[in-house]
Amino acid sequence: MDFSSFLTSLATSFIIFVVLMLLFTWLSRKPGNKEIYYPNRILKGLDPWEGGLRTRNPCAWIKEALTSSEQDVISMSGVDTAVYFVYLSTVLGILVLASVLLLPVLLPVAATDDNVKLQSQSTSNGTFNDLDKLSMGNITEKSSRLWAFLLATYWISLVVYYLLWKAYKHVSALRATALMSPEVRVEQFAVLVRDIPPPLEGQTRKEQVDSYFKAIYPDTFYRSLVITDNKEVNNIWEEMEGYRKKLVRAETVYLESKTNGNPEGTKPTNKTGFLGLLGEKVDSIQFYNEKINELIPKLESEQKVTLKEKQQASAIIFFTSRVTAASASQSLHAQLVDTWTVMDAPQPSELLWKNLPINYYERQMRQYVVYVIVALMIFFYMIPIGIISAFTTLENLEKLLPFLKSVLEQKAVRTVLGAYLPQLALIIFLAILPKFLLFLSKTEGIPSESHAVRAASGKYFYFTVFNVFIGVTIGGTLFSSFKTIEKHPSQIVNLLASSLPSNATFFLTYVALKFFVGYGLELSRIVPLIIFHLKKKYLCKTETEVKEAWAPGDLSYATRFPGDMLILTIVLCYSVIAPIILVFGVIYFGLGWLILRNQALKVYVPTYESYGRMWPHMYLRIVATLVLFQLTMFGYFGVKKFVYAPILIPLPILSLIFAFVCHKKFYRAFQSTSLEVAASHLKETPTMDQIFGSYVQPSLSHEKNEDDQFEDALSQVSRSVSMA
Amino acid sequence: MDFSSFLTSLATSFIIFVVLMLLFTWLSRKPGNKEIYYPNRILKGLDPWEGGLRTRNPCAWIKEALTSSEQDVISMSGVDTAVYFVYLSTVLGILVLASVLLLPVLLPVAATDDNVKLQSQSTSNGTFNDLDKLSMGNITEKSSRLWAFLLATYWISLVVYYLLWKAYKHVSALRATALMSPEVRVEQFAVLVRDIPPPLEGQTRKEQVDSYFKAIYPDTFYRSLVITDNKEVNNIWEEMEGYRKKLVRAETVYLESKTNGNPEGTKPTNKTGFLGLLGEKVDSIQFYNEKINELIPKLESEQKVTLKEKQQASAIIFFTSRVTAASASQSLHAQLVDTWTVMDAPQPSELLWKNLPINYYERQMRQYVVYVIVALMIFFYMIPIGIISAFTTLENLEKLLPFLKSVLEQKAVRTVLGAYLPQLALIIFLAILPKFLLFLSKTEGIPSESHAVRAASGKYFYFTVFNVFIGVTIGGTLFSSFKTIEKHPSQIVNLLASSLPSNATFFLTYVALKFFVGYGLELSRIVPLIIFHLKKKYLCKTETEVKEAWAPGDLSYATRFPGDMLILTIVLCYSVIAPIILVFGVIYFGLGWLILRNQALKVYVPTYESYGRMWPHMYLRIVATLVLFQLTMFGYFGVKKFVYAPILIPLPILSLIFAFVCHKKFYRAFQSTSLEVAASHLKETPTMDQIFGSYVQPSLSHEKNEDDQFEDALSQVSRSVSMA
Structure with missing residues (x-):
């Protein structure tokens, strides 16, 4: 240039x-x-x-x-x-x-x-x-x-x-x-425990967790929230939320139609079949209301089943003191490292719920597998892209998608596509790379969004520095003078x-x-x-x-x-x-x-x-x-x-x-909260119930109080323990 | 062979x-x-x-x-x-x-x-x-x-x-x-804290430590023992103990002499000068009693001075609960790692008191210096020994110690010495090596005897394996075929x-x-x-x-x-x-x-x-x-x-x-006590006073109770804090 x-x-x-x-x-x-x-x-x-x-x-x-x-x-x-x-x-x-x-x-x-x-x-x-x-x-x-x-x-x-x-x-x-900060931050009162061993015969997961932590922290243990397998209940809840949104929309449309010179208004309708395109035509407001009413009992019974029977080997423990939570997250709880692993709780909004029940060895294995994949990707990402580019030629495209033939045969389209198609794989790859790296980081079994983002950011850094900087600089030079290098690697x-x-x-x-x-x-x-x-x-x-x-x-x-x-x-x-x-x-x-x-x-x-x-x-x-x-x-x-x-x-x-x-000097304080920091005074006494509530997923939260559920994953210290 | x-x-x-x-x-x-x-x-x-x-x-x-x-x-x-x-x-x-x-x-x-x-x-x-x-x-x-x-x-x-x-x-x-173990073990109730930063203006070290830990552990903090510079007080105490031993010995001798057919007995005597060989001859029992009585007030005043004015940047903290002590020893207390370093307390008998006040950076530096010395010793120990051997010939010995000349000129002595003298340095070196390595390990600033012994044992292991096994095996072969190796290091x-x-x-x-x-x-x-x-x-x-x-x-x-x-x-x-x-x-x-x-x-x-x-x-x-x-x-x-x-x-x-x-699986439980282990029940409630007492050095222990000393290194939570 x-x-x-x-x-x-x-x-x-x-x-x-x-x-x-x-x-x-x-x-x-x-x-x-x-x-x-x-x-x-x-x-x-x-x-x-x-x-x-x-x-x-x-x-x-x-x-x-x-x-x-x-x-x-x-x-x-x-x-x-x-x-x-x-x-x-x-x-x-x-x-x-x-x-x-x-x-x-x-x-x-x-x-x-x-x-x-x-x-x-x-x-x-x-x-x-x-x-x-x-x-x-x-x-x-x-x-x-x-x-x-x-x-x-x-x-x-x-x-x-x-x-x-x-x-x-x-x-x-x-x-x-x-x-x-003198303000109450919910995550400072909780720790996340994973790798809980199987409970004893005749003991529920909940009882096991409660009795374990009550024994160690008799004064500051508040209650526990056992992680449950929420797949089913989330599905139902999301379906219901979808209908709720559509209901609000339909009502707004109805209201608007009234003001538009038509005092009666037109009731919005929709078809019940595939994507709202096929099937019977029904009154939207009535239809969505019915659907929601159908789902409510289904959701409630699924909630009960989930809380009682789908408890996983992971839990969030709440303490009444910030110091106890901070020190618990740093302490070894069980004699063997692969059971009762405790760490500081992430904020409720960034918890990756699905990753919590993954056990210790699986996490380790996943991590190494991901590292290997990323390393391979950094060094050899050009190979698969090259192969894909070679196959995505105009000729192949015509064969695979014959209905595009008429479009592809126009000269202008042909020129533009001819220029960009070979690099298409690369362009797409670079566009989805950050998302893919975030996906890989989450696959490692990391429990929080922020941690996954940090991990993805690291991977992205290595990728860009290695490929753009070193790649461009050495670039063609390296291949042309490959023979020199072979003889003198130090060059x-x-x-x-x-x-x-x-x-x-x-x-x-x-x-x-x-x-x-x-x-x-x-x-x-x-x-x-x-x-x-x-x-x-x-x-x-x-x-x-x-x-x-x-x-x-x-x-x-x-x-x-x-x-x-x-x-x-x-x-x-x-x-x-x-x-x-x-x-x-x-x-x-x-x-x-x-x-x-x-x-x-x-x-x-x-x-x-x-x-x-x-x-x-x-x-x-x-x-x-x-x-x-x-x-x-x-x-x-x-x-x-x-x-x-x-x-x-x-x-x-x-x-x-x-x-x-x-x-050496600074890092440990970034790994965990130091106790002198956690011991500083709070402006107000924390409302423990509210802290607990912020960790309950919306699909599991009850709208009415139920006192008889003392054995499920959300309940207070179970009766058998509190009476002991 | x-x-x-x-x-x-x-x-x-x-x-x-x-x-x-x-x-x-x-x-x-x-x-x-x-x-x-x-x-x-x-x-x-x-x-x-x-x-x-x-x-x-x-x-x-x-x-x-x-x-x-x-x-x-x-x-x-x-x-x-x-x-x-x-x-x-x-x-x-x-x-x-x-x-x-x-x-x-x-x-x-x-x-x-x-x-x-x-x-x-x-x-x-x-x-x-x-x-x-x-x-x-x-x-x-x-x-x-x-x-x-x-x-x-x-x-x-x-x-x-x-x-x-x-x-x-x-x-x-x-x-x-x-x-x-359901029995009370004193070290399980204590932690050792080092690298305490300088106290605020107008605050004693003791007040500083007490208020710091009382803020973090309001319920389980019992009291603290600030480490003092005990050199002076130990000297006086050891002198007194020496006299006490001699007194008992003199009394026994006196008692024995009575039974030996001499009903009056002979009072043992000793000379007051150098090594008991020179000086005035005095009645031992009376002399030692006088000496002890002279030292008692000196010891007491020195004790007071030590406890009040010679407080160091290190302390032992006592908790009323094993769990708190175990979790405190594993937690980061201050935001910066080089202040308020907490670790589990060693047993009182194995504490290396002199090492406790050494600060973080000095410990790190000492450690690296010792590592370098040991590495040099392992690889090159033959060099100084060879030099010493070369100088300790019979001729040099005669020159340096002329009074031995007559002995050295006898033929039998000459033969034996001639055979062993060259190896003398090596023999002495190998005999004192373990002690020297232990000394080096203690110099690192390690706080407990058992840890120092482990460190010395490691150094000794590398020394023996490297020198005996690899040394003998490669031995002469290596030097004779040095040229081969130079060309092909892989051989x-x-x-x-x-x-x-x-x-x-x-x-x-x-x-x-x-x-x-x-x-x-x-x-x-x-x-x-x-x-x-x-x-x-x-x-x-x-x-x-x-x-x-x-x-x-x-x-x-x-x-x-x-x-x-x-x-x-x-x-x-x-x-x-x-x-x-x-x-x-x-x-x-x-x-x-x-x-x-x-x-x-x-x-x-x-x-x-x-x-x-x-x-x-x-x-x-x-x-x-x-x-x-x-x-x-x-x-x-x-x-x-x-x-x-x-x-x-x-x-x-x-x-x-x-x-x-x-x-990964086992090591952390050897580094620190896991909380589930520390939470097991004790046979009896621990007597905290006794636990505290076991850490007080004999040279500092008072025989009478003194209530007015609430500001020195051994006292209870100081008044200004307990009233706050």
Whole structure:
């Protein structure tokens, strides 16, 4: 890519960004769009345009984002989001501090040398552009100017250590403060126990669990909730909920038809057969009411059966004290590790109920199987996609789906499909990859959504870094020079390093595209806006349906974070080789911070809270990136035949020691709640019944009190125990 | 070594053993020796010759050892000893099961081949003996007879897995039963807390600790004992105790002199100067009384100063419930791992008080420094010893110690010294090695004696296995063929393997010597017997002094176990190559079990109880030995050019998986007490005051109650807290 096309691409991206910004300013001020641009504020019961924010100033949102405090983020969007901002600002800090020293020093040092020119003169097919002159590739071999680049490597490493250490300390304090909250948080009073051994003869699961925990915690045990196999009861309940929704919709339609000049109104009807297309035509309101009334007794009897007979080897235990719950989750309960496994309870909303009864060894096996699958996928994902691409040619498509033949034979369609079909498998694969990785993580037997998301995010990180960064860099070079590698395996690093500077421009364009277009779309929310308006106009009838149409979802840092890490990896690895990339890195993370701050405060609503548990993963991956950077630099100094390159050897070792010390000092507090934190005072005495109730699934909750059920999975301490 | 000299050495060892056995039978029946042969029974208040055991039958002790149950061992000698017997019987079981298949199959297979004969004919300097004919060395290369040896390798591995799994399960149950004991064990009610941060302004350490734990455990916290710097007070107390002992001794001497026909008696005297050799002569009884009376007020004031002003950043916390103590020891208390570190309290008798105030980072640093020192010692211990040996020649000795010149010039002395002096450094080094390793382990900052002993035992294991087994086997071979290795590093295994069979005879003799002479001396206790009688006759005057003279000490498995492991390593590694070694292994562990059972029941008294915590180490080292065996066999099959050798590759992998699964399943219960175990019922309610008292060091215990000391390190919950 030559310099002018690089500038063109940059300019195009920037223009798109400006257009999207203007769109945002214009659209966000229309009251009809407030559900798209301020859903978080609306759901929290706040005024969308509080304090005269609906001004003509198109930069008002920037000012607001900049002046917002961390406390605002926590109260609007939770600790997890705040931790994500700590990540963003730490990375931004690293890049800014790196720029401050590297740009004024390294650019002149590189520009005044002339290696690129020399090389392009000596080799006939040499091409070079103005950007290459600003990179380390322009330094002649063995030049003493390389000292400046070597010191720059040290500078960046030290900056990373310093800022990461500060950030870890800060996040640790954030987590502690959140956990010390004087408000009652239900998950702090419960633990999750799995791998319960089979009960004794004549003992129900419930009795077994109650007597076990009552013996260990005579004073603080409140009651237990035995996990049941809810498949049946959930099915019935969902069916009923479906009818309820349809009933409300039918009633709304009926009400609307009355106002439309027809005082009698038309009763909505529907067909009872397949998809409402076939079968008898009936009065909807009457039909749904009948269906619901039919299901109620069925649901109640299934509830009883489920609670009594479908109890599983897992339970949630409630304590009257936060300290007991915190200490119970950290203690070994049974002599053998594979029975009575206790861990801290996830929030009720994020519990993966189906995974709870999976036993210890199955969990372990599933985990290893998933790891193997992911590893294979990372290394060999091109193979199945290649095979699928080979089969999805136009000819095959015509054979398999003959009814498409007439369409496929049109020339325009043929051209477009011919161009995209071979890559279709890859495009589809990359689109569904995050979902597939989340599915795999859940298959491991992980008990909570947030944990599964963390696991999926890790897998996605390895996938992107390995395939995009290493893949592109080594790319074709590797295969063409495969014979060299076979003879000297140690030259892989050299090879990687020597192909680095020529790839710098490619990555510059990539980063620029990513931040201008990506963040422009993020801020303007064009796609959700269009979908919302379409749905509102043509599909939604009831209040609930409209609300569902604008539900903003959460920040989904699980997929965001690996993307950021990829950018950081690219920027960090090229920071010394082509320092100009730092400018783009600073813009990416600066713009990201600003725009996501706006989105966190006004748009996204978190679905769960893990109190910053993803931080240790974030920090570890930054260190991993740093090590990759240090190794790359070591290799590249080798290519430049710089005899002082071994001075860099202590750096990766230092990084490992740094990671180890941080892990030792901080990590345990992220694994579990420390007791001094759990022992802080509560504002009010917790209502245990309410805490218990929040863990009961809606399909199992009774609407009336029943006192005679003291043996089922939800009941109070069973009578036999409480009388003993 | 030829066959006849091997037989001679075997016969000599056996005769020594028989003589020692007869000596034991004769000596142990004399009532005057009962303190040497039955000290454990005497200390437990039992009759040494209970139930007509003092018969003429010289094998009565064997019968008694064989019929004793594990419960007897636990009640006489504790769980640790019982676990050591589980180790012995597991190893014995492994070797017996191996013998049952290997001896009848492999010996004929080996004996009927003739590789050794062929080789000794073809090479001029070949020597062979009858033992070599029974080994795998006698099988010709690529012979299909090697299949038998390959299957034998599998058989042994499977036997080890099976028996180790059973043993681990058994030990885990043993530990649980012991911890569930209905008797009050003081250490189960306490935790040790270290790394306490500096107290707030105007707060004493004691107040800080009390308020911290009272906030977390409002119901079960009893009181705390802040660790103090006891150096001064201990010095004074020890001085006083010394005088007290001397006083008792002087009084006894005085009393004795009265009965000796002199009704007035002679008052004992002593000189007050250096070592009682110089200075004024005074009446001992009066002098010591004066000294003691002088020290009492000094001790009391120092006690007050210590308790109030020398409080350290460490404390022992007492709870009224075993469950709370067990769960507290496993829970994270502070947000940062390096403050308020909590662990289960060791028994009072084994606490290493000096190590308690060492802070987190210092402990970590000390640990790594010690590891490096030990690693250097294992690999390079010959270097300093060689240097010392080079300097300790007769000539240098004469120069340094000229007054010895006349002695050294005698011919007989010269000959003996000339022979031993060069090895003197080595001999001294090997004699003090276990003590030195224990010293190093204590320097790490480990808080309890039993833990330090385990750590020392591990270091000793690596030292012996590395230096004796690998050292002897590779030995000279390595240096002579150093050039081969430099070119082909992968041939180390081959080299090791090809030198194996020729070393088998050497090790056979070593094992035989070790069990016959070693266990003969152990059983007959000749050395302690002689020392006891000499001391009793010439030195001891008082009851206490006699008791100290026969104090049996403990089983000291810390040094015993690495010795056993060395034997097991040798036997296991040679078991397939020269199966005859299995016979010696069985005798070693069989005899060991028998003789140590006798010693455990009658002689040794355990000084502490760690509830089998050394088992995970034992088991892991057996697995390590097994892997070494499997690798050796793989190498040796390679030497024999057996193409099916790769069939052995799954074995080491299987061993690692086995070790991992065992570790996962059982280990955590050895790290800490599981709550279900701690929750079992006690026979009586514990007297908390007594529990607390057992942790107060004698130098700090008050003889009178003082109510006004509510601020010092031993006092009850301080007033400011209890009133809050």
